[in-house]
Amino acid sequence: MYRYDEFDHDFVKARVAEFTDQVDRRLAGEITEDQFRPLRLMNGVYLQLHAYMLRVAVPYGTLNSKQLRMLGHIARKYDKGYGHFTTRQNIQYNWPALSDVPAILADLASVEMHAIQTSGNCIRNVTADHFAGAAADEVADPRPYAEILRQWSSVHPEFSYLPRKFKIAVTGAERDRAAIQTHDIGLHLKKNEAGELGFAVYVGGGQGRTPLIAKKIRDFLPEEDLLSYCTAILRVYNLHGRRDNKYKARIKILVHETGTEEFARQVETEWAELKDSQLTLPEADIRAIEAYFAPPALTARPEGDEAIRLARLDSKSFSEWLDQNVTTHRHPDYAAVTISLKGIGEVPGDASDSQMEAVADLAEKYAFDEIRVSHEQNLILPHVARADLKAVYDALVEIELATANSGLISDIIACPGLDYCALANARSIIVAQNISKRFASLERQRDIGELKLKISGCINACGHHHVGHIGILGVEKKGAELYQVTLGGSGDENTSVGDIIGRGFGPEEITDAIETVVQTYLALRVDRSEKFLDAYRRVGPAPFKEALYGGEAKAA
Amino acid sequence: MKILTANRLTDGEAVWYSTDHSWAEIIDRAELAQDKAAEAALEAVGKAAYDDNLVVDVNLVDVEVIEGAIVPNRLRERIRASGPTNRNDLGKQARPQAA
Ligand code: HEM
Ligand code: SF4
Numbered sequence: 001m002y003r004y005d006e007f008d009h010d011f012v013k014a015r016v017a018e019f020t021d022q023v024d025r026r027l028a029g030e031i032t033e034d035q036f037r038p039l040r041l042m043n044g045v046y047l048q049l050h051a052y053m054l055r056v057a058v059p060y061g062t063l064n065s066k067q068l069r070m071l072g073h074i075a076r077k078y079d080k081g082y083g084h085f086t087t088r089q090n091i092q093y094n095w096p097a098l099s100d101v102p103a104i105l106a107d108l109a110s111v112e113m114h115a116i117q118t119s120g121n122c123i124r125n126v127t128a129d130h131f132a133g134a135a136a137d138e139v140a141d142p143r144p145y146a147e148i149l150r151q152w153s154s155v156h157p158e159f160s161y162l163p164r165k166f167k168i169a170v171t172g173a174e175r176d177r178a179a180i181q182t183h184d185i186g187l188h189l190k191k192n193e194a195g196e197l198g199f200a201v202y203v204g205g206g207q208g209r210t211p212l213i214a215k216k217i218r219d220f221l222p223e224e225d226l227l228s229y230c231t232a233i234l235r236v237y238n239l240h241g242r243r244d245n246k247y248k249a250r251i252k253i254l255v256h257e258t259g260t261e262e263f264a265r266q267v268e269t270e271w272a273e274l275k276d277s278q279l280t281l282p283e284a285d286i287r288a289i290e291a292y293f294a295p296p297a298l299t300a301r302p303e304g305d306e307a308i309r310l311a312r313l314d315s316k317s318f319s320e321w322l323d324q325n326v327t328t329h330r331h332p333d334y335a336a337v338t339i340s341l342k343g344i345g346e347v348p349g350d351a352s353d354s355q356m357e358a359v360a361d362l363a364e365k366y367a368f369d370e371i372r373v374s375h376e377q378n379l380i381l382p383h384v385a386r387a388d389l390k391a392v393y394d395a396l397v398e399i400e401l402a403t404a405n406s407g408l409i410s411d412i413i414a415c416p417g418l419d420y421c422a423l424a425n426a427r428s429i430i431v432a433q434n435i436s437k438r439f440a441s442l443e444r445q446r447d448i449g450e451l452k453l454k455i456s457g458c459i460n461a462c463g464h465h466h467v468g469h470i471g472i473l474g475v476e477k478k479g480a481e482l483y484q485v486t487l488g489g490s491g492d493e494n495t496s497v498g499d500i501i502g503r504g505f506g507p508e509e510i511t512d513a514i515e516t517v518v519q520t521y522l523a524l525r526v527d528r529s530e531k532f533l534d535a536y537r538r539v540g541p542a543p544f545k546e547a548l549y550g551g552e553a554k555a556a
Numbered sequence: 557m558k559i560l561t562a563n564r565l566t567d568g569e570a571v572w573y574s575t576d577h578s579w580a581e582i583i584d585r586a587e588l589a590q591d592k593a594a595e596a597a598l599e600a601v602g603k604a605a606y607d608d609n610l611v612v613d614v615n616l617v618d619v620e621v622i623e624g625a626i627v628p629n630r631l632r633e634r635i636r637a638s639g640p641t642n643r644n645d646l647g648k649q650a651r652p653q654a655a
Contacts, residue, residue, distance in 0.1 A: 026565075026609075027565070027566060029608070032609075033606070033609075033612050047563060047568055048568075049570065050568070050569075050636065050639065050646075050647055051563070051568035051570075052567070052568035095646075096568075097566060098565065098567060098568060099567065347642060418631060418632060418635060419635060419641055419642055420640060422613075424632070427641060429640070429642045430642050433642060479629060479630060
């Protein structure tokens with residue numbers, strides 16, 4: 001895992017001191033809210049409905065146990081005993097007092113964490129595949145490149161006041177678990193025929209009110225050109241991106257309006273100036289950063305197979321959890337564990353202080369001290385010996401984090417929505433909870449199979465509803481909440497934006513509507529192997545429309 | 557009818573301007589503006605409190621009085637006045653005086 005060097009330490013310390021001073025001056029009335037707002041946002045402090053909100057960066061979703069324990073400590077000491085893990089692999093605290101924020105940031109700095117660039121029109125936290133470094137299907141670990149991007153983009157003087165926020169995601173596998181095509185820049189790390197590492201570069205993806213899928217502008221960018229090429233993209237964007245209209249300011253609009261070919265041409269022209277400049281990454285530097293992410297020493301633990309065979313016989317629930325929440329590791333004796341933060345009826349992504357501490361303990365004991373935050377709002381233990389899986393499972397049962405629903409309909413992504421968010425039009429959490437309760441039976445969920453349900457409380461789409469197999473968007477109509485359903489979205493290597501299926505549903509109707517969609521799928525799928533998304537892509541929206549609105553059309 | 561609401565600068569707590577001319581943590585005793593003149597007066601109070609760095613995000617919001625209780629028209633404001641709807645152990649609703 002990456003460790004701060006002297007520069008990082010000094011930089012974060014200096015920033016804490018600077019912001020502490022700014023908070024002091026604000027509280028003393030020496031600076032106005034208009035002056036302070038941009039300063040607090042640069043440090044991750046928002047104002048929400050009930051209180052301030054602090055967004056803490058978890059670079060590429062990687063934490064060690066000390067850091068997770070600190071996150072739990074902060075939840076207990078300064079907040080209300082819980083935190084919310086987000087689709088951006090970050091954590092948000094919903095109740096901190098402004099006057100406590102300097103102390104929180106100092107605590108974070110003590111474990112090499114911060115809240116810098118978690119807001120504002122800058123390059124945000126770079127996200128990555130949550131199975132990075134562990135996945136069996138990976139070409140190479142994408143996190144060293146995410147770290148290189150983080151170092152390059154932190155307080156980058158040229159790119160701190162972009163037309164709008166800028167999000168980069170990296171994956172190192174064909175199977176895209178980082179939703180790279182919905183990001184401003186998506187990087188797919190791969191090898192060319194000569195076996196050299198490089199990236200397929202996607203640009204101009206995004207969600208929000210104008211969902212657009214990123215376009216590939218380069219099939220293979222050699223790794224040493226990562227920064228020069230990204231700089232070229234950002235220069236074109238910084239120059240031509242629209243600053244006149246906030247809703248048209250993202251790079252996706254520029255790419256869309258300019259045309260992919262022309263945009264790519266502009267990038268190449270810019271890059272011609274930058275290529276082979278001091279931005280070219282020296283091989284030694286890449287390998288040095290890579291060394292920080294060297295996999296732990298995974299010793300052979302061949303006894304795992306037999307241990308699992310016996311434990312399966314002993315416990316049906318363990319067996320189900322194994323099938324659902326445990327992913328193949330590149331080392332045959334190991335596995336990656338998904339810790340579901342989606343207990344039936346729970347708030348997606350929320351974890352209590354003691355749960356965070358308990359997971360930290362587990363990571364320390366069984367998982368080489370590593371934890372990941374997934375963009376699906378779960379926690380991951382990336383390296384667990386198969387021989388230890390039963391012990392990990394038993395410990396997770398103790399802290400109520402052993403729900404075997406990874407990838408199933410109750411593994412819902414939901415943004416904070418109107419229960420917390422100042423921009424919301426409708427609640428998201430309660431919709432997620434009701435659907436989760438309706439589909440409480442894991443047996444039924446398994447029968448339904450893989451189904452990604454994603455909910456946002458407004459068109460900003462923080463809950464990724466556009467790319468949900470089933471997406472739910474909360475809107476406000478005549479003062480009441482209304483939920484629009486989209487079908488057929490997907491945020492993987494075959495990204496698609498869901499189709500709006502028809503008029504919205506009230507809070508009392510939405511769970512039934514989802515039930516109808518699921519029943520329709522079950523009735524029309526070829527067999528159990530045809531997943532919801534595949535079935536939808538085969539039949540299109542018509543049968544679902546008929547099931548949801550057919551009666552009305554006939555009545556009309 | 558309108559009332560004046562904001563978040564307190566120091567801790568972000570949702571507050572309402574009350575009949576005793578304080579910024580209260582509960583909505584119950586909020587000063588009601590029944591006409592344009594009263595609204596303008598509240599607005600002036602809000603601006604002064606903002607300028608004095610007591611509160612931020614100052615807004616007039618529409619309410620009704622139902623059986624003697626002040627009830628905001630928008631769900632957003634009702635949630636601010638009571639707390640997240642999914643957990644009644646958080647926010648104003650969790651406090652004894654809100655009962
Ligand atoms: C709570 C305060 C939040 C505020 C004020 C906020 C604000 C916004 C806004 C304004 C946008 C639209 C940006 C655009 O289209 O240009 C957006 C998009 C987004 N936000 Fe949030 N958000 C919040 C919370 C969250 C949370 C909790 C998450 C993660 C769960 C999140 C993740 C995202 C993602 C993934 C997008 C869409 C991707 C994109 O196009 O950028 N946000 N947010
Ligand atoms: S989607 Fe809307 S409601 Fe949900 S967190 Fe984002 S801004 Fe808030």
